[in-house]
Amino acid sequence: MATKSFLVYLLTSFSVAVLSVLFINFHNAGVEPRYSTNSNLLQLPVGSQTKIWPELKFGWRPVLAAVIGFLGSACGTVGGVGGGGIFVPMLTLIVGFDTKSAAAISKCMIMGASASSVWYNLRVPHPCREVPIIDYDLALLFQPMLMLGITIGVSLSVVFPYWLITVLIIILFLGTSSRSFFKGIKMWKEETILKKAREHATINSHGELVIDTDYEPLVPKEEKTALQLMKFNLDLKRVVVLFLLWIIFLLLQIYKNNLVACSPMYWVLILLQFPVALAVFLYECAKLYKESKKRRLAGNPISVCEADVEWSVRNLLFCAFCGILGGTVGGLLGSGGGFILGPLLLEIGVIPQVASATATFVMMFSSSLSVVEFHLLKRFPIPYALFLMMVSVVAGFWGQFFIRKVITILKRASIIVFILSGVIFASALIMGVVGIEKSITMIQNHEFMGFLDFCSSQ
Numbered sequence: 001m002a003t004k005s006f007l008v009y010l011l012t013s014f015s016v017a018v019l020s021v022l023f024i025n026f027h028n029a030g031v032e033p034r035y036s037t038n039s040n041l042l043q044l045p046v047g048s049q050t051k052i053w054p055e056l057k058f059g060w061r062p063v064l065a066a067v068i069g070f071l072g073s074a075c076g077t078v079g080g081v082g083g084g085g086i087f088v089p090m091l092t093l094i095v096g097f098d099t100k101s102a103a104a105i106s107k108c109m110i111m112g113a114s115a116s117s118v119w120y121n122l123r124v125p126h127p128c129r130e131v132p133i134i135d136y137d138l139a140l141l142f143q144p145m146l147m148l149g150i151t152i153g154v155s156l157s158v159v160f161p162y163w164l165i166t167v168l169i170i171i172l173f174l175g176t177s178s179r180s181f182f183k184g185i186k187m188w189k190e191e192t193i194l195k196k197a198r199e200h201a202t203i204n205s206h207g208e209l210v211i212d213t214d215y216e217p218l219v220p221k222e223e224k225t226a227l228q229l230m231k232f233n234l235d236l237k238r239v240v241v242l243f244l245l246w247i248i249f250l251l252l253q254i255y256k257n258n259l260v261a262c263s264p265m266y267w268v269l270i271l272l273q274f275p276v277a278l279a280v281f282l283y284e285c286a287k288l289y290k291e292s293k294k295r296r297l298a299g300n301p302i303s304v305c306e307a308d309v310e311w312s313v314r315n316l317l318f319c320a321f322c323g324i325l326g327g328t329v330g331g332l333l334g335s336g337g338g339f340i341l342g343p344l345l346l347e348i349g350v351i352p353q354v355a356s357a358t359a360t361f362v363m364m365f366s367s368s369l370s371v372v373e374f375h376l377l378k379r380f381p382i383p384y385a386l387f388l389m390m391v392s393v394v395a396g397f398w399g400q401f402f403i404r405k406v407i408t409i410l411k412r413a414s415i416i417v418f419i420l421s422g423v424i425f426a427s428a429l430i431m432g433v434v435g436i437e438k439s440i441t442m443i444q445n446h447e448f449m450g451f452l453d454f455c456s457s458q
Helices: 002-027 060-079 084-095 099-121 136-159 162-199 226-233 236-257 264-297 313-333 338-347 352-376 382-410 414-444
Strands: none
Touching: 002 162, 060 084, 060 099, 060 338, 060 352, 060 382, 060 414, 084 099, 084 414, 099 352, 099 382, 136 236, 136 264, 136 313, 136 338, 136 352, 162 313, 162 338, 162 414, 236 264, 236 352, 264 313, 313 338, 338 352, 338 414, 352 414, 382 414
């Protein structure tokens, strides 16, 4: 019921915002629009399309950027949301990059942090089951839709006016952060009950604690070495499938970028991404649906994957919608799709440690795809990108290490949920303030505030 209410909130808010733009278009009918060639929230307003690459030299700006980048990467990877909503404003307001370059460098930071986080997670056991900590079924389910959503989001960023993207981001981020926060409070209360139960638990004849619970916070296991855990956590077959999907999308994007916008071949390459993504998604859907039905008929209560949901057609369609929505947000912002994927995994019953590890794993693929594309387009300076990426690599590893130690001591995995909620809320606050300020400037300059033409705005 709560999920349905949240979807109604999103659809109603988004509909009102879009209808407002249609009203502006109707009101300004016949008026020659004066707009920037890029309406993306991570793009500059009219007259600010010059590439600005500050020189990397010691000073307070790169030091402050490194500190913010470290904290943002550490918290972002632990929460499974990346941190692009913090990095881009930081790179533009503090370091002085233009927003196109800032978005590209932000992707480099997300890639570095997520890669080191994945490396750390591969050496960590599952908190309560003898399965890999990364749920590859969910990764294969969401990754195709996420990549497809990024394509849609990038296209919409050309059409949507600047102020509309700002409003949609604020609505979405406030909604997801509040949902995650209340989820964290609920988990905190459950963990408190569990801790009290442990204190008064009795021992049965087998020497086991008699506690009726479906969830147990992270407890380190010493049965396997780090190398054994890495081999156990790494599913090479599914990684190869995701890598092939990554290669196909990359080739399509590279070829598309060299074509004239809206030419026949341009549209063919955009449309080709749909059957590629849907093929992988439908294969994973069929696998989850059949196995879930088979277990249900056999009376086996164990879930097919980490998600504590019945894999019905309705739930699979819901996951497809959320995957596309997450990718669309990533395309609009120039960030990863973790702002949707992280809260969604918690919503469908995935425990925080696995939700964080899986979301970060998926983000590694989506962000690296953008980094390779941006590098080929020469969108960012290599020295600054390498510097901040190395900061993020260190932050991603030590962020995971520190938070998992805290969880082990406090026996509270809900800390991950609170971090996720905090990063999303901070992103909403920062991007909201920056977006509102720039939107006011556009209004004062009498710039066009309606929908833009896709082909002429490329």
